Amino acid sequence: MKKKFLYITAFVSLLAASCSKELDEVNINPNATENAQPDYLLTAAIKNTADAYWGTTNNMNSSLLFVQHWAKVQYTEEDRFIYSNSSFTSLWSTLYSQSITGFNKIIEIGNTTAHPNYRGVALTLRSWSFLLLTDAYGDIPYSQAGKLNEFITPAYDKQKDVYFGLLEDLKTAKNTLDPAGKAIAGDIIYSGNITKWKKFANALRLRIALRIADKEPAKAKQVLDEIKADGDLYISDNADIAQLIYQISPQQNPVSAQFDTRDDYRISKTIVDKLFVLNDPRLPIYASKTQTATPQEYIGLPNGLTNSEASNLGFARTSKPGAYFLTPQSPAVIFSYAELLFDRAEAAARGLTTENAAELYKQGVTASLKQFGLSDAAATTYLAQASVQYDAANYKKSIGEQKWLALFGQGLEAWAERRRLDYPQLSASVNTVLNGQIPVRFIYPGTEQSLNGQSYKNAMASQGADLLTTKLWFDVN
Template sequence: MKKIYNSWFLITLVLMTLSCQDDFEEINTNSVDPTSTSVDPVFLLNSAIINTSFSNAQLIYDMGVVQQIVSPNSGVLTGANYNQDNRDVTDDHWVKYYENVIKNTGDILGQLEQEGAPSRPNLKNITRLVKALTFMILTDEYGDIPYFEAGKGIYDQIVLPKYDAQEAIYKDLIKEVREAVAGLNASAMVETGEVMYAGDTGKWRRFGNSLLLRVGMHLSEVDPALAEEIVREAFAAGVMRGNEDNYVVRHDNNYLNDNGALLNATEANNIYLVDTFVDYLLETEDPRLGALAIRYTNATSGPDQIQENGSTAAVDQIGMPMGYDNGTIGAVAENMGLASFYAFSQIDRYRVVRQAAPMFIITHAQTQLLLAEAAVRGWVSGNPADYYNTGIRAHMELMVQYHVDSEIPAADINSYLTNNPFNPADAMQQIGTQYWVACFLNGPEAFANFRRTGYPILTPNPYPSQDITGDFINRLTYPNSEVATNTSNLNEAVSRMGTDDLNTKVWWDK
């Protein structure tokens, strides 16, 4: 009897062991691991694309430096309004892009490399383009940054990446964009699940060439020969052809526009359009002012700023001057005959910065204006005036994408172009100033182009207590988290680039 029992026990044990072996891989596979092959990496790509929209640092720094918006308030809104360092804000771009874009694109590329997946070249190369776009924004904002070792925490276990010189970053960005565009293949698997262009390789190729054009133009002062080479190449390959090619992040109630979320909540009553920007649009009778702005003409407090009390008429708009705080701006408003400083013009949060408003990152309008500058320099063929007018028209025509009530009639566009013709004798200033307008709500690019070209011509912010020694902020400071945890790598970058403050210039800023 004992022998029979032992035999049955051994048979049962063998069967259980075989069963466990059959189930072992399934049981021990994390089905929700984003690096697992069970998860389509296109979902990580979509998360990366959505998070290329700008953080709130652009409201407090980038757009403040170029004098498009300002707040009289301190605390969390301290930044370009006072030309002061506020590392609770300067880290916003860094944290959002590294944690949500660079990490995800790095994971995708690591997974594809691990799998050896030649069947999805379009996924790989679209990912490379999104990654390149994001790194360009990051290095333009901060200077030297983690680049070659960044985004490799999962597959290479690099948690404290070294910082790379901006010159090396830019040269590798050129290589990455070139290779990614060349690697797009209309005959390969179409990545229809991606949220930007639904896998349309033609649009991704034109986006990549437009990105390459922007990279080239950023080098115009530091390396004109290389800049010309890159610009010619991008132009010949074919850039964006219309607003349907725009790289625009479309938000919804699940994926909110960060700027819209802020301006419709805690800071709804605290951020205003700068008089420099408003006055320029008024003087040229630019219809974009009525599409972008709102003024609560009789507001004496924040609660008075409701849509029913607002005017979007251009003639009613009054911008807030720079150089004041919440202790001094009230007297300025009173001297101007306003009910209070709450009666200065704001970005219209009911249209342009709704919580679900789109965010335009690279556009046909901006691309055409860069081509206008390139044509003036003799780097591309074509009439600068044609590129200039096409760029302005394209930007005015996309206003309707913010909201139907922001649509600019064709007749108004035609009238504006007739009354504000391109003047070859003043070409660079005109183009640079129009680029400033076309980059409204694209603070990082407006900030970059202002440093590169010096346009528009701005009077320095006169606020009395500042953390800068020159006229304007030149870069954003590194996050405190990097100062504390990646100290040695950060210090190496600082020793190479210059002091970690708002004064130090990035490599291409000559």
């Protein structure tokens, strides 16, 4: 009897192993690779992040309106700051579930395959993704984010801690990247040029150093001193711009795709008026001529109109954004050479470096004009105007206004800089719903309250109410 039992036990064990093997085979997704390829992951993660950054929800329907680059000509609720807690889900969900998850996987592959350049590139891009999130929302999951096996409900880190953590991540990324190391594939920003990735990582370090400069000037200076001591390079000309150049449909620029099927936006009157006052040669690049001929040729739409007010001004008598931004291949700019020069100018003006702020400011203006195909001669003429010349007594105004112009179309970045520098000084329409205020943050997705409730409540206790008007840690004025 005992022998028979042993036979039965062995048979059951063999049957269980066979069933387990069959179940494992049945549950394999035929459309997924068992061994993730870092090049494919990198391409997909870059594209997903750029689309979220440059697309409708986080750019056209929010931050571009907040900085008055664009205005809405129909369905104007967003231009009057009428939002719900589902309005800003896209940036959060895309960057956490797709971008950061993808970059974490690439970092893991880079570690396990002894391929440091994949790790360095992914760490740089993951840092940019976290930076977009904290600039928009404030306190966010950072140290516990993307670790689903350990943290189902990740804690929110304070914004200061996120910035400090990202500075360390970017320093690690810069030191990891090796131009003489193994080549990478799937890089649709720099085509595998690791030297340019090192420059971009340092540029992000400079950007964050200025984010914290009003609150933590000593830390900001320490970062810039480290970069200088290491002899590292920044983005050094327009050929180094960090950008995703789109292709034709269906891989076209999100702005182009939006205007293919809808006609909701116009260039803002605020920026058109400023370009006119400055005799700025970027006007015909940033704006299209009105469809119906007008004496001014370029007419911006006031922000914050009611639907009826916008309709009365008309589609044909107001200017769309310029053709440069509406073409399918128009790039999603992540970090421009002009921004880098303005950042260096500000660092010098703050006494964080010994560079010449006025000279760097002029170089920044010139780089912006040349980025859009204008000549050195046009830049010289433009800079000769008293209204454009650098004012050392109010560097925030000079740099803030010119950076605002240079960042046209980069809604999230222009919004972060405008909150930090407080220039240009913008006014909200009387039709807006925030008592004359312009939004200074995104509100958290409503799903955070239901799925990560305690962490959400802790963030409110630390940061303040989950409102569009609650200032973030870096926004001191």
